[in-house]
Amino acid sequence: MLKKLFGGLLGKDKPAAPAAEARPAPAAAPAVAAADNAAPLDQVQSLGFVAHQPLQDKSQRVVAYEFVVKASLGQATSRAHQRTFDQLLLNTLRNMNVFRLLAYRRAFIHLSLASLDDLAAQDLPLASCIFVLEAQEGDVLDDALLARLDTLRQAGWRFATEPARFGSWSSALALYQRMDYLVLDFAAPNTRALFPLLEQLPQRFSHLRWLARNINSAEELALCQHSPGSQHFALFHGSYLGVAQPRSSKKEAPNQGRVLEIMRLLRAEAPPASIEAQFKLDSLLLFKLLRYVNSPINGLARKVQSIEESIMLLGRDNLFKWLSLLLFTVESDSGAAVTLMEKSLIRGRFMEQLGLLNGNRLEAEHLFLTGMFSMLGALLHTSQAEALAPLDLPITIADALLNNKGLFAAPLQLALACENDDSERIASLCAAQRISLEQVTGLYMDAVVWAQEVLTESDVQNNVEGV
Known part of the structure; x- marks a missing residue:
């Protein structure tokens, strides 16, 4: 009715x-709460509750959702555990049939670099998903990893990452060249140090678009709208956009x-x-x-x-x-x-x-x-x-x-x-x-x-x- x-x-x-x-x-960020925090990761078949965080375009219409596992869950410390946790997230999204959302929206799904080797075997709606890659201690941005990214991109996979998480890695620029989106998180303590990137990266990588996270004030939104390279800001998230x-x-x-x-x-x-x-x-x-x-x-x-x-x-x-x-x-x-x-x-x-x-x-x-x-x-x-x-x-x-x-x-x-x-x-x-x-x-x-x-x-x- x-x-x-x-x-x-x-x-x-x-x-x-x-x-x-x-x-x-039904994301720091959106979250997935573990169904049973006491169970070992390799025994948990799926995670309990998955919420979405809306991402809006320049007209403030919701066009995508973001999904990520909260770091505070604290179980996935090693690369092997992180890969298991990533698989649990994907399994849970499938079990919930969450991908039916993607007839009307797109999904940003957070995964670790350690899971790149597992992606080719995943049955996912590639045209509707962007995978936000996160680095862990011990990760190396070497030629082998970049080659895996190139192979996945040629197969239709799309990626994003947050420069603040890669510090001063000299090879980070080679990673950014292979991304579709970069993430600027206004809640991160080192965000201000990234502002020079707003001038440099759009000039070097004209294809890149920006996702602005945690826009919690009119001033932060104005910065996205009027900063150098502001035309590259495509998606926005934050409490200010929810009113x-x-x-x-x-x-x-x-x-x-x-x-x-x-x-x-x-x-x-x-x-x-x-x-x-x-x-x-x-x-x-x-x-x-x-x-x-x-x-x-x-x-x-x-x-x-x-x-x-x-x-x-x-x-x-x-x-x-x-x-x-x-x-x-x-x-x-x-x-x-x-x-x-x-x-x-x-x-x-x-x-x-x-x-x-x-x-x-x-x-x-x-x-x-x-x-x-x-x-x-x-x-x-x-x-x-x-x-x-x-x-x-x-x-x-x-x-x-x-x-x-x-x-x-x-x-x-x-x-x-x-x-x-x-x-x-x-x-x-x-x-x-x-x-x-x-x-x-x-x-x-x-x-x-x-x-x-x-x-x-x-x-x-x-x-x-x-x-």
């Missing part, structure tokens, strides 16, 4: 494909205040005449409503031309959902807004599926709205309390969103922990809610894929081919 609502909202007339079913059993940026225009289409007022009237069980009056005050909103109601996905035998009949056919609950999604599409031409919308859809779907585990459909519906509205303040460029005030939401939703309390607080916190890759928090919340890590992994990745399908089928598309 939600895909249909979203598709009708944006004018898609074809029926939407069914959402992916949740399966019991709505100031509007460049006050234009609203349709009027967000009108949408919020109609939602408030629906929650207050206002008579149809009051709701109809609000639609009549916004011609664009009325047009969108009639276009959705009359779209083929609703299968009506005749054309509906009145607001009252539209409300009757949709029902108040479905109309409320439709308006909820409309709030998140008024700035669909803005990359930052699309990123917020995608994150909200992931949260909503994930929380909805958590509710369905308990077999309570009404609770699941309310959990979906909790996730969807969790970023409403950021989207509307106001406080969360002000954004939610007109909606008169059920106390369970409002208490979770405004006070982090009540029945829905724990599911929301679990969604945030998954999003932020907080493995300790995920484990404690799973235990408190009696959910396994495998279930959470499956539900979260399903939610990520579902959100991408919704956006893609609704003509909200990101340019992943440019990665």
Whole structure:
């Protein structure tokens, strides 16, 4: 139903494909938490929870995810152990069917130089993956290693690396020549010393593109945008990109205040005449409503031309959902807004599926709205309390969103922990809610894929081919 609502909202007339079913059993950086830290590496078949960290292009649309094993897990010290750990990461990504993400996104996967010999035997979607190579003590950038890289590149493999991890190795420039991306991490202590590279490397290697990690302020983003060779910065990651940026225009289409007022009237069980009056005050909103109601996905035998009949056919609950999604599409031409919308859809779907585990459909519906509205303040460029005030939401939703309390607080916190890759928090919340890590992994990745399908089928598309 939600895909249909979203598709009708944006004018898609074809029926939407069914959402992916949740399966019991989704980066320093993204992370993978070990399923059993007590087990030897060679006995662990896969890692427990895999989260993704979004990478955005210059328009701030999510086009890729990054996956890496946290160094703090501390088990992979030798080259042999690191190779085993890398294999565990790839096995886990396969077991989760994470590569289904790559129909809509690209993946940056961290691997050690020690694993180069293993790559040729891996069955991976090469066109959609970039492998971020990391050095360990004892690694040597010799002719043999460079030759292995050349062979892999000729077979279609793509690579990235972070110059800060290679120190003053004289052969590092030969490595960079074989890379597709270089990584500049603004959280690394020696990042400032790398700034001369921003002038030198683009001149020497014009094909190189830069991935800027941990952009946590407007100043750091501005540095990427205006530094020498800034045109080579192609991808960005960081907390600053996870919030709505100031509007460049006050234009609203349709009027967000009108949408919020109609939602408030629906929650207050206002008579149809009051709701109809609000639609009549916004011609664009009325047009969108009639276009959705009359779209083929609703299968009506005749054309509906009145607001009252539209409300009757949709029902108040479905109309409320439709308006909820409309709030998140008024700035669909803005990359930052699309990123917020995608994150909200992931949260909503994930929380909805958590509710369905308990077999309570009404609770699941309310959990979906909790996730969807969790970023409403950021989207509307106001406080969360002000954004939610007109909606008169059920106390369970409002208490979770405004006070982090009540029945829905724990599911929301679990969604945030998954999003932020907080493995300790995920484990404690799973235990408190009696959910396994495998279930959470499956539900979260399903939610990520579902959100991408919704956006893609609704003509909200990101340019992943440019990665």
